[in-house]
Amino acid sequence: MKNIVVIGAGTMGNGIAHTFAQTGFKVDLVDVSQQALDKGLATITKNLDRIVAKGNLTETQKQETLTKISTFTNLADCAANADLIVEAATENLDLKLKIFRQMDELAPENCILATNTSSISITKIASVTNRPEKVIGMHFMNPVPIMKLVEIIKGYSTSPQTFSAIFDLSKTLGKVPVEVNDYPGFVANRILMPMINEAIETLYNGVAGVEEIDTVMKLGMAHPMGPLQLADFIGLDVCLAILNVMYEGFKNPKYAPNPLLVNMVTAGKLGAKSGEGFYDYAENKKAEKVSKMFLK
Numbered sequence: 001m002k003n004i005v006v007i008g009a010g011t012m013g014n015g016i017a018h019t020f021a022q023t024g025f026k027v028d029l030v031d032v033s034q035q036a037l038d039k040g041l042a043t044i045t046k047n048l049d050r051i052v053a054k055g056n057l058t059e060t061q062k063q064e065t066l067t068k069i070s071t072f073t074n075l076a077d078c079a080a081n082a083d084l085i086v087e088a089a090t091e092n093l094d095l096k097l098k099i100f101r102q103m104d105e106l107a108p109e110n111c112i113l114a115t116n117t118s119s120i121s122i123t124k125i126a127s128v129t130n131r132p133e134k135v136i137g138m139h140f141m142n143p144v145p146i147m148k149l150v151e152i153i154k155g156y157s158t159s160p161q162t163f164s165a166i167f168d169l170s171k172t173l174g175k176v177p178v179e180v181n182d183y184p185g186f187v188a189n190r191i192l193m194p195m196i197n198e199a200i201e202t203l204y205n206g207v208a209g210v211e212e213i214d215t216v217m218k219l220g221m222a223h224p225m226g227p228l229q230l231a232d233f234i235g236l237d238v239c240l241a242i243l244n245v246m247y248e249g250f251k252n253p254k255y256a257p258n259p260l261l262v263n264m265v266t267a268g269k270l271g272a273k274s275g276e277g278f279y280d281y282a283e284n285k286k287a288e289k290v291s292k293m294f295l296k
Contacts (some may be wrong), residue, residue, distance in 0.1 A: 001083040001112075002026060007075065007099060009040030012116055013088035015144025018044045021068040022057075022145070023173050028078035029071050037071040044069070047145060067295040079106035082140070086138060090115040091241045096120060097128050104129035114138040114160055117248060118189050118238075119245040120181045122155035132157035138164050139186060140175075142234070150175045155182050177238055184249030189242050196239055199227035203278075204260040210278045232271030242267045 002025065006017045011032040017040070018027045030039050048065060051057040057065075072078045079085065085103050089095055096115060105112050113135045115125055128133035137153025150170045156162055163179075170177035180186045185193060197214050209215070214226020231239050240262065246255040256265030263276065264270075 001165070003081050003083050004028070005030060005075070005078055005082045005085040006088060007031075007085065007103075008090075008116075009036045009071075010088070010090075011142060012042075012140060012144060014040035014043050015047075015142065016086055016088055016116065016140055017069055018047060018065070019140075019173055019175075020147050022048075022061075022065045026080070027069045028070055030078065031071075032073060032074055037073070040067075041069065044146065047143075051145075054241045064244050075102055076106055079111075080108065081102065082107050082111045084112045084114060084166075086114045086116060091118060091120065091238055091245075091286050093120055093245075096125055100125050100135070103127050104131060112136065112165060114166065116140055116274040119185050119242040121184070121249075122153050122158065124131070126155045126157060132164050137180070137182070138166055138187070139180075139188065140256035141188070148174070148176045149188070151186050151188055152177045153180045153182055153186055163177070185242065185244045190246065193239060193242050193246065194254060195228045197243060197255075197261070200231070200258040200261050203228070204258055206226070206281045208289045220264065230279075232279055234271070234276035235273055236261060236269065236271045237265050237276050278289075 004020045004025045005028045006013050007030045009264065010030055013029065017027045021027045029037060029040060031251045045066065048057065052059055052062050060067035087096060087099050087103065087108055088098055096117065100113060107113065113129065113131065115122065115137055116139055117137060118139055122135060122137045129135055132155060135155055136158050137151065139151035139153060141147035141149045152163065152167050152170065154212060167177045167179070184190070202213055203210060210228050214228050217223045219225045225233070240257050243255055243257040268274055269276050274279050275282040
């Protein structure tokens with residue numbers, strides 16, 4: 001594989017593009033607007049500058065990485081020569097199905113179609129294509145250039161050849177791939193999201209405050225980040241979407257999102273990206289900032 005297309009220039013997409021380019025691959029980064037692409041490239045440049053400042057990359061290597069990334073607002077302009085397309089759009093089933101129909105139509109027959117979905121069924125996504133054997137999950141962790149894990153998720157029809165190719169490719173990127181079967185939430189989020197939801201439940205029931213809950217988990221369980229701060233970092237809307245996928249998939253009430261989470265997302269309090277979630281980020285504060293109106 002030489003030519004990689006990444007769809008989505010957001011947090012995950014630009015991180016995936018960065019990782020491929022820094023490893024020597026030619027990357028075409030696609031998004032619906034040039035503004036999103038410019039923002040994604042600015043983030044990649046800033047992250048590369050950090051690596052240079054730490055002495056782990058030279059300025060020449062940084063420039064070489066950036067020259068390997070081209071940007072497009074139309075998938076049709078770059079899909080024809082793709083060996084692998086990685087979709088990293090919003091965690092929305094209808095959107096992903098629409099994108100995969102386009103990918104299938106525009107990409108050459110030998111091209112593997114991967115999704116960075118964190119919870120949606122690979123089998124369902126593959127069902128809208130004419131190449132389900134070449135559809136696979138490639139779930140990177142955030143921040144992509146730093147985190148080593150990649151969940152490699154096999155759909156019902158994913159071929160052994162496709163799995164082996166992506167598993168080996170992940171190693172080439174310096175990642176640690178882990179084989180996972182196609183069930184809601186896979187492994188990472190099937191374990192992580194109920195923990196985050198239970199932390200929100202603990203807050204909702206008035207057992208302790210935001211900082212107290214996070215402190216217990218950091219100091220008592222050696223977590224590098226408390227679950228409420230992590231939820232803010234992931235995005236509360238993303239957490240809600242994943243929990244809904246798991247609840248719909250298993251019909252088990254333990255995956256039902258807490259009402260506080262639902263209310264916060266409805267009110268636009270999405271975490272770090274909106275400036276406020278369980279913490280206030282508007283003025284780089286670390287103070288707890290949960291409105292009384294959200295609590296029962």
